[in-house]
Amino acid sequence: MVHVCTIVPISLTVGANRIIPAVAIPHPLGDPTKTPVEEKIIRRKLVDKALKALQTEISEQTVFSE
Amino acid sequence: MSFRVVHYINQFFAGIGGEDKADVPPELRQGVVGPGQALAAALGSEAQVVATVICGDGYFAENLEKATADILQMIRSCNPDAVVAGPAFNAGRYGTAAGAVCAAVSKELGIPAVTGMYPENPGVDMFRKSAVIAKTADSARGMKDAVPAMARLVLKLLRKEELGSPEAEGYLEQGLRKNFFTDVTGAERAVEMLVNKLAGKPFVTEYPMPVFDRVAPNPPLKDLANATIALVTSGGICPKGNPDHIEASSATKYGEYGLEEFDLLTASSHETAHGGYDPTYANNDPNRVLPVDVMREMEKEGVFKKLYGKFFTTVGNGTPVANAKRFGAEIAAKLKKDGVDAVILTST
Incomplete structure (x- = not known):
C-alpha cells in the first residue's frame, strides 16, 4: 500500500510505510488554480510516483518526495 | 505584577x-x-x-x-x-x-x-x-x-x-521517567505486582511499554503490468447523495462502491461526505481525491492490468482509532480475497 496525502507527519505517526506527499488537503491529487489539462498532468505524475513507490524495496517508513 | x-x-x-x-x-x-x-x-x-x-x-x-x-x-x-x-x-x-x-x-x-x-x-x-x-x-x-x-x-x-x-x-504522559527513593526494593515491588496480577487484582507498572502500531513494510510489487490495483480513500468520496450515510465526522462505517462503469468521476456522479475540509474542490472534481480518471487511462495504456472494480471509502475526521483499525482490517481482507496486488490510499 502507498499513502498519498498532504500532511506527511500524520502519515508517519499513524505508521504508513510508503508515503507520497500530495498537493493540498482539500485536493490532494489536483490543483484548481491550474487548467484541467495541467491538473491532470499533476495527478498523473502523483499516481506514477505512487506506482513507482509500490515497486520500490524499502526497509523502513519512506517518504518519496522526489 | x-x-x-x-x-x-x-x-x-x-x-x-x-x-x-x-x-x-x-x-x-x-x-x-x-x-x-x-x-x-x-x-x-x-x-x-x-x-x-x-x-x-x-x-x-x-x-x-x-x-x-x-x-x-x-x-x-x-x-x-x-x-x-x-x-x-x-x-x-x-x-x-x-x-x-x-x-x-x-x-x-x-x-x-x-x-x-x-x-x-x-x-x-x-x-x-x-x-x-x-x-x-x-x-x-x-x-x-x-x-x-x-x-x-x-x-x-x-x-x-x-x-x-x-x-x-491531568496532563498526558510525556514519556519521562523520574527517579525517587523508596524503602521497598525492586524485587519486592515486582513480586507484589506479580502476586496482584495472578490474583486478578489491579496493579500499576513502573515501566509502561510504548504502544507502537507499526507493521513491517511489504515487499515491493514485482509485476506491475499484470497487477490489479485498488483505490481506497479516507477523503469521503462516495456516490452522489451518500447512499449509506457515511458520517461527516467520527465515521462508524466505510462504503464500497462500483467503479466498473466509470471512466472518471464527475460532479454529477460523486461527491465527498467529509466534513473536515472545504468540499468545493472535491465536489467539483472528485478525481482530485480519488484519481479514477488517471487510473483508467493508465489501465488502458497497459501500465497495469486492472483497476479493481470497486473502491472503498470512509471519512477520516475525528474517526476513533479503533473504528479506523477495524475498517482497515475488513477492507484489507476483502481486497486480499479478490486478488488485489496493491492499493493506493488517498487522504485529505
Missing part, C-alpha cells in the same frame, strides 16, 4: 469561520478572543492574556515551517511569560498546530507552553514529549473542564513549581 500569557487558537474558535476559512494565515490580536475569555477567568489575577495569535488549521498544516516561524515571531513580540494553545480536543490539524506552537515556544523562547487535547488526537503522539498537554474531552463540549486544567498547569509552571505525575495533574 501578573504574568503575561499569549493564547494560540485556530480560525474556528476565533469566530473567523469553519473549513472555508481554514486557509487564513497567522494573525496577532491584542487581548482575548473566543475561548481566551474563559482562559483569562481561569488564570485569575496571577496572569493575564495579553494577546491572541490566530491561524487557520489548513494554512498551518500546509505551511508548517513558515507558519511556525511567523507565529513564533508574533508571540515573541508580545514578550510573554508563557503560551497557552487550544484546547484542540480531537481536531487533528488543530492539535498538530497547537502542539507544534508549544514545542517551538519551549525550544526557542524557553518559556512554559501548555495545550490541551483528547488522548487520541494525532498531535499528542507528535508533541507529547515536547509539550505539556492537558487531557481533554474529544469535543468542545469539554471546554469548561479543559480551560481550567490548562490554566492550572501553566500557572504551576509559571510559579516554577514541579509538576506531579500525569495522573495527578
Whole structure:
C-alpha cells in the first residue's frame, strides 16, 4: 500500500510505510488554480510516483518526495 | 505584577469561520478572543492574556515551517511569560498546530507552553514529549473542564513549581521517567505486582511499554503490468447523495462502491461526505481525491492490468482509532480475497 496525502507527519505517526506527499488537503491529487489539462498532468505524475513507490524495496517508513 | 500569557487558537474558535476559512494565515490580536475569555477567568489575577495569535488549521498544516516561524515571531513580540494553545480536543490539524506552537515556544523562547487535547488526537503522539498537554474531552463540549486544567498547569509552571505525575495533574504522559527513593526494593515491588496480577487484582507498572502500531513494510510489487490495483480513500468520496450515510465526522462505517462503469468521476456522479475540509474542490472534481480518471487511462495504456472494480471509502475526521483499525482490517481482507496486488490510499 502507498499513502498519498498532504500532511506527511500524520502519515508517519499513524505508521504508513510508503508515503507520497500530495498537493493540498482539500485536493490532494489536483490543483484548481491550474487548467484541467495541467491538473491532470499533476495527478498523473502523483499516481506514477505512487506506482513507482509500490515497486520500490524499502526497509523502513519512506517518504518519496522526489 | 501578573504574568503575561499569549493564547494560540485556530480560525474556528476565533469566530473567523469553519473549513472555508481554514486557509487564513497567522494573525496577532491584542487581548482575548473566543475561548481566551474563559482562559483569562481561569488564570485569575496571577496572569493575564495579553494577546491572541490566530491561524487557520489548513494554512498551518500546509505551511508548517513558515507558519511556525511567523507565529513564533508574533508571540515573541508580545514578550510573554508563557503560551497557552487550544484546547484542540480531537481536531487533528488543530492539535498538530497547537502542539507544534508549544514545542517551538519551549525550544526557542524557553518559556512554559501548555495545550490541551483528547488522548487520541494525532498531535499528542507528535508533541507529547515536547509539550505539556492537558487531557481533554474529544469535543468542545469539554471546554469548561479543559480551560481550567490548562490554566492550572501553566500557572504551576509559571510559579516554577514541579509538576506531579500525569495522573495527578491531568496532563498526558510525556514519556519521562523520574527517579525517587523508596524503602521497598525492586524485587519486592515486582513480586507484589506479580502476586496482584495472578490474583486478578489491579496493579500499576513502573515501566509502561510504548504502544507502537507499526507493521513491517511489504515487499515491493514485482509485476506491475499484470497487477490489479485498488483505490481506497479516507477523503469521503462516495456516490452522489451518500447512499449509506457515511458520517461527516467520527465515521462508524466505510462504503464500497462500483467503479466498473466509470471512466472518471464527475460532479454529477460523486461527491465527498467529509466534513473536515472545504468540499468545493472535491465536489467539483472528485478525481482530485480519488484519481479514477488517471487510473483508467493508465489501465488502458497497459501500465497495469486492472483497476479493481470497486473502491472503498470512509471519512477520516475525528474517526476513533479503533473504528479506523477495524475498517482497515475488513477492507484489507476483502481486497486480499479478490486478488488485489496493491492499493493506493488517498487522504485529505
